[in-house]
Amino acid sequence: MLSADVSFPRGLSVPETKPDLDSGPTVIVPPAAYMAKTAPGSMATPRNCLEPVDSAAIKAQPKAPNYAFAFDIDGVLIRGGEVIPEAVEALRILNGENEQGIKVPYIFVTNGGGKPEEARCADLSRQLQVPVSPQQFICGHTPMREMAGTYNTVLVVGGVGEACRVVAEGYGFKDVVTPGDLMKSISSITPFRTLTEEELANSRYRDFSDVTIDAVFVFADSRHWGDDVQIIIDLLMSKNGRVGTRSETFDEGPPIFFSHNDVLWKTNHTQNRLGMGALRVMIEALFEQSTGKKLSRAVSFGKPQVGTFKYATSVLERWCKDHSGFGTSAETVYFVGDTPESDIKGTNEFDNLVDEEWYSILVKTGVYEAGTEPRHRPKATVNTVLDAVIFGMERSKIVMAPKLQEGSVSSTDEEEEEE
Numbered sequence: 520m521l522s523a524d525v526s527f528p529r530g531l532s533v534p535e536t537k538p539d540l541d542s543g544p545t546v547i548v549p550p551a552a553y554m555a556k557t558a559p560g561s562m563a564t565p566r567n568c569l570e571p572v573d574s575a576a577i578k579a580q581p582k583a584p585n586y587a588f589a590f591d592i593d594g595v596l597i598r599g600g601e602v603i604p605e606a607v608e609a610l611r612i613l614n615g616e617n618e619q620g621i622k623v624p625y626i627f628v629t630n631g632g633g634k635p636e637e638a639r640c641a642d643l644s645r646q647l648q649v650p651v652s653p654q655q656f657i658c659g660h661t662p663m664r665e666m667a668g669t670y671n672t673v674l675v676v677g678g679v680g681e682a683c684r685v686v687a688e689g690y691g692f693k694d695v696v697t698p699g700d701l702m703k704s705i706s707s708i709t710p711f712r713t714l715t716e717e718e719l720a721n722s723r724y725r726d727f728s729d730v731t732i733d734a735v736f737v738f739a740d741s742r743h744w745g746d747d748v749q750i751i752i753d754l755l756m757s758k759n760g761r762v763g764t765r766s767e768t769f770d771e772g773p774p775i776f777f778s779h780n781d782v783l784w785k786t787n788h789t790q791n792r793l794g795m796g797a798l799r800v801m802i803e804a805l806f807e808q809s810t811g812k813k814l815s816r817a818v819s820f821g822k823p824q825v826g827t828f829k830y831a832t833s834v835l836e837r838w839c840k841d842h843s844g845f846g847t848s849a850e851t852v853y854f855v856g857d858t859p860e861s862d863i864k865g866t867n868e869f870d871n872l873v874d875e876e877w878y879s880i881l882v883k884t885g886v887y888e889a890g891t892e893p894r895h896r897p898k899a900t901v902n903t904v905l906d907a908v909i910f911g912m913e914r915s916k917i918v919m920a921p922k923l924q925e926g927s928v929s930s931t932d933e934e935e936e937e938e
């Protein structure tokens with residue numbers, strides 16, 4: 520069986536020690552453009568699209584908690600499109616259904632994407648049976664919003680149908696091209712596929728002879744790897760992003776941005792499935808094979824990049840500020856994830872950088888397979904997200920009901936072991 524850290528280590532293809540994996544060596548726009556200064560309020564997410572959180576009820580609670588939770592979604596709350604049952608109970612507890620009636624702030628930080636944040640939050644609200652606001656939600660491509668003013672014409676890859684074009688245009692990108700547009704306009708560009716009638720109708724014909732593609736953005740997982748890879752490699756090898764050209768030095772193509780770098784992810788299939796990080800591995804390998812040069816213009820966002828955790832901090836702070844019963848900031852943030860290489864690695868690294876405590880909790884409902892040794896060691900390992908919530912609240916001295924069942928947590932935190 521594939522395992523995140525045994526049979527298919529990311530490091531085989533993309534060594535994690537490579538500086539470009541985490542920070543991106545040739546970022547055309549510095550990640551700082553979205554990291555620290557981004558105001559969550561600027562996320563252009565209409566509050567009235569969802570049921571508002573009952574801030575009056577939050578204000579009435581006796582004591583503001585000094586901690587918060589951040590949740591990964593796939594493999595933690597949702598798996599294969601279905602809600603993990605314990606997730607509903609976990610959020611109920613955080614929303615005040617606990618012994619002391621305390622409401623605890625939480626946000627969602629997913630590497631996934633492919634829909635506008637508002638639409639994804641509406642889905643989550645329905646599945647998790649609690650209102651989820653876009654203001655407590657970060658997905659893989661959220662940081663790309665900040666780059667809309669930097670690049671004029673962009674190729675947007677991934678997702679279902681036209682969804683990612685809609686997302687990109689909603690972010691403010693002025694001229695969005697999709698692989699479908701190129702296939703419709705230059706039918707020979709992908710020899711092994713013809714567009715469906717629906718794709719033909721949605722794709723936009725244009726004369727690409729005078730078009731310069733300034734950057735490539737992989738917003739969500741590719742649905743047609745072969746065609747997308749062909750088109751992306753063409754552009755990366757092009758002269759200044761001009762379709763149909765070839766650079767003599769192969770140093771003149773546009774940069775490529777991935778919304779995350781997860782090689783594997785968890786669906787309802789028995790073994791883990793290949794994700795966007797695998798696409799990056801493939802593109803880097805093919806670029807090197809074709810040009811003899813390493814691709815130095817690829818950058819990944821999402822977890823485990825520190826910038827994503829900085830961004831999450833600002834989102835959480837704003838969320839707490841907007842609901843005064845939550846207090847001004849959290850001294851401890853429990854990050855609950857299923858992927859050691861992104862959730863746990865990122866949380867642990869960020870914890871070492873900041874004053875507040877970021878405490879990594881690994882669940883067994885996703886990518887991580889029980890019995891294997893995760894490459895990045897979590898502070899605690901639990902069975903489900905419900906156990907994670909109860910564990911965190913107990914650790915922060917909130918007496919809980921129901922109690923944790925024996926054996927549902929294994930803590931690797933030295934403090935816990937001493938207690």
Ligand SMILES: [Mg+2]
Pocket residue numbers: 591592593594595856857858885
């Ligand atoms: Mg996950």
